[in-house]
Amino acid sequence: MDLAFTKxxxxxxxxVRTFFRGNVPPDTRRKLVEGRHxxxxxxxTWWRILNKKGWGTSHWPTQYxxxxxxxxxxxxxxxxxxxxxxxxxxxxxxxxVGPVIYTFGNEAQKKQYxxxxxxxxxxxxxxxxxxxxGSDLASLKTKAERKGDKWIINGQKTWTTLAQHADMIFCxxxxxxxxxxxxGISFIVFDMKSKGVTVRPIQTIDGGLEVNEVFFDDVxxxxxxxxxEENKGWDYAKFLLGNxxxxxxxxxxxxxxLRRIRDLASKVESGGKPIIQDAAFREKLAACxxxxxxxxxxxxxxxxxxxxxxxxxxxxxxxxLKIKGSEIQQTTTELLMEVIGPFAAPYDVHGDDGSNxxxxxxxxxxxxxxxxxxxxxxxxxxxxxxxxxAKAVLGx
Amino acid sequence: MDFDLNxxxxxxxxxxxGLLTDSYDFESRKKYMKEKGGWSKAVWGKLAEQxxxxxxxxxxxxxxxxxxxETMIVMEALGKALVLEPYLATVVIGGGFLRHAGTDAQxxxxxxGIIDGxxxxxxxxxxxxxxxDLFDVSTTAKKKGDGWVxxxxxFVVLNGENAEILIVTARTKxxxxxxxxxxxxxxxxxxxGVTKKSYPTQDGLHAxxxxxxxxxxxxxxxxxxxxxxxALIERVVDEARVALCAEAVGLMxxxxxxxxxxxxxxxxxxxxxxxxxxxxxxxxxxxxAAEQARSMSMFATMAGExxxxxxxxxxxxxxxxxxxxxxxxxxxxxxxxHGGIGMTMEAKIGHYFKRLTMIENSFGDTDYHQRRVADGGxxx
Numbered sequence: 063m064d065l066a067f068t069k070x071x072x073x074x075x076x077x078v079r080t081f082f083r084g085n086v087p088p089d090t091r092r093k094l095v096e097g098r099h100x101x102x103x104x105x106x107t108w109w110r111i112l113n114k115k116g117w118g119t120s121h122w123p124t125q126y127x128x129x130x131x132x133x134x135x136x137x138x139x140x141x142x143x144x145x146x147x148x149x150x151x152x153x154x155x156x157x158x159v160g161p162v163i164y165t166f167g168n169e170a171q172k173k174q175y176x177x178x179x180x181x182x183x184x185x186x187x188x189x190x191x192x193x194x195x196g197s198d199l200a201s202l203k204t205k206a207e208r209k210g211d212k213w214i215i216n217g218q219k220t221w222t223t224l225a226q227h228a229d230m231i232f233c234x235x236x237x238x239x240x241x242x243x244x245x246g247i248s249f250i251v252f253d254m255k256s257k258g259v260t261v262r263p264i265q266t267i268d269g270g271l272e273v274n275e276v277f278f279d280d281v282x283x284x285x286x287x288x289x290x291e292e293n294k295g296w297d298y299a300k301f302l303l304g305n306x307x308x309x310x311x312x313x314x315x316x317x318x319x320l321r322r323i324r325d326l327a328s329k330v331e332s333g334g335k336p337i338i339q340d341a342a343f344r345e346k347l348a349a350c351x352x353x354x355x356x357x358x359x360x361x362x363x364x365x366x367x368x369x370x371x372x373x374x375x376x377x378x379x380x381x382x383l384k385i386k387g388s389e390i391q392q393t394t395t396e397l398l399m400e401v402i403g404p405f406a407a408p409y410d411v412h413g414d415d416g417s418n419x420x421x422x423x424x425x426x427x428x429x430x431x432x433x434x435x436x437x438x439x440x441x442x443x444x445x446x447x448x449x450x451x452a453k454a455v456l457g458x
Numbered sequence: 459m460d461f462d463l464n465x466x467x468x469x470x471x472x473x474x475x476g477l478l479t480d481s482y483d484f485e486s487r488k489k490y491m492k493e494k495g496g497w498s499k500a501v502w503g504k505l506a507e508q509x510x511x512x513x514x515x516x517x518x519x520x521x522x523x524x525x526x527x528e529t530m531i532v533m534e535a536l537g538k539a540l541v542l543e544p545y546l547a548t549v550v551i552g553g554g555f556l557r558h559a560g561t562d563a564q565x566x567x568x569x570x571g572i573i574d575g576x577x578x579x580x581x582x583x584x585x586x587x588x589x590x591d592l593f594d595v596s597t598t599a600k601k602k603g604d605g606w607v608x609x610x611x612x613f614v615v616l617n618g619e620n621a622e623i624l625i626v627t628a629r630t631k632x633x634x635x636x637x638x639x640x641x642x643x644x645x646x647x648x649x650x651g652v653t654k655k656s657y658p659t660q661d662g663l664h665a666x667x668x669x670x671x672x673x674x675x676x677x678x679x680x681x682x683x684x685x686x687x688x689a690l691i692e693r694v695v696d697e698a699r700v701a702l703c704a705e706a707v708g709l710m711x712x713x714x715x716x717x718x719x720x721x722x723x724x725x726x727x728x729x730x731x732x733x734x735x736x737x738x739x740x741x742x743x744x745x746x747a748a749e750q751a752r753s754m755s756m757f758a759t760m761a762g763e764x765x766x767x768x769x770x771x772x773x774x775x776x777x778x779x780x781x782x783x784x785x786x787x788x789x790x791x792x793x794x795x796h797g798g799i800g801m802t803m804e805a806k807i808g809h810y811f812k813r814l815t816m817i818e819n820s821f822g823d824t825d826y827h828q829r830r831v832a833d834g835g836x837x838x
Contacts, residue, residue, distance in 0.1 A: 063462065341832070348837065356750040356780045367461070445739065451742035458737075
């Protein structure tokens, strides 16, 4: 057992950090620190800088443009990225559909899509959840019917994150209504500008416009847009969801936020002195930091395990990451609310495009608190995670 | 970065797990409790035979030169089997003082007896009003000739009833809460002026309240600098905290395992109660708590070797907080999921709960250590 990073790993951390310092546009970083929304242009600009450096698709196999890093290097990269902070690569492209395409797609699909995903020439969105299919995803109803060399797609998806920016969607569609629910699903990708696709924004409780409903009305999609085999889509979806186990803890994000809390708490006054001098507040902050340290160690255990024994058999501790990671993220936003006190109240209206640049930074705190309630709901709600632990780890 | 055990460490783990599987089931433990002093001399002898009592001592002193990881392995195993024998008091704490501050002569006088199992130790530190502050010492050691005269009262001294040697914190200078002027002394339990009131503890161990009245010891009794040993005490107590974290992880592992087995077999409404989602989620949260505790136990073990004392203390305090929160959750839920049977002395789960609970109240509880981390400027 040894907690220390090797000299090479430390040098790598320095290299990553130096690159971020020199290349993340300062305004992009500031907006992230202040909890503001980034425009599509700001995100894409940064991702292309990252891709040009060769780090945009770091975890892909090297033949498709990956870096060949060790699991510890990936961990360091993510931690530095999250805590600098810089925008994370667009998960829907790089972490979700990319790996499905290079693992199950044919050569033509790999050639067509992978470079465009890496350079964000296409912005991808995820068509999984439906109004009647949340945690019970396999009950989805969106239908794709084969008609000659085309699919005809009808139905509705929801919670589609940033679909307003999207060029492409990867979509789970029912292709065999007679099969058992998991068996009749296919994984189909298509152009969001196809005729019959309608995107309707959903405003969330923080006032933001991150998520959307997407309607499909006789959308015609070429048959070759099917990824892998017909009716095997559920397997690909499970592969996709299991692919990013360690990033989900978002340790770096919480670290950055805790540093910000400490900084704000030394400026904002309570009882005539900085709130950090209030013992009760300080202990709450320490409690959250300790939880995060424990999570970081749990994550390192999983990372070290993957590095040594491969990703084949997941470390049981990995199921802890989503639950604790989301709880801690939520706690950090609660602490921010506490620091800001009565100045949490003013509500400023978002721009039509969802931007909130005009708002005072204090007005971001409550929205961030409201918005972060989502983290224990998405990606398999924390209750689903507990079901998974009970079944897969404890054998209940 | 590596969280795996090396080959030798794996062998060590197999060896102690094997020994305890053979000789420490719950029924045997009940018998050991009834022996004189409350633990088994035979088991202690087996631990000595396997070299476990000499584990942390340097090879030059007859030991095996084991480090923090080795102690973690042993303590986790002792926790898992709910062992009564005084490993913490004798090897971790007593041994710790001798390793860090003992002169060659002091080591020669005491280490061989620890290693061969013929001698056990106890740490007489807690006072009526000191609570968790190690520097809060009223017991005095006054110079007399080359030696000292010790006067004062110590409480809840684990293994105080049986130990041949007491390690006593006493003030040579200054006032009750001064951080300097504190010494550490080796006192034979049989010395004139030592009186003991012994009793069992809530978790089935044994402790004693010990009064020192004009106890005279020689010049060779002082461990380290008799006027300035707080740093030594903090270091050894930090090692004890790390050991307790590991013991708690073993206890939690076994509590979770026992509980999961129970809810798989206990039937109500015609089905195993483990099929109910509310119970499954509770068990899952126990798992999460135990894993977070394991992570911090490992962290504390590695922090034990940090050069910087404040960094080390901060990390170990943080670990004790996580362990405290986890053990409370795991312990309480283990009883809840067992239902009525969990309330009985007859079932083993309650005994795990009691030991876990006593660990929370040893060498600083969750609030105490959380305050230390908070006042130390945090952890990020």
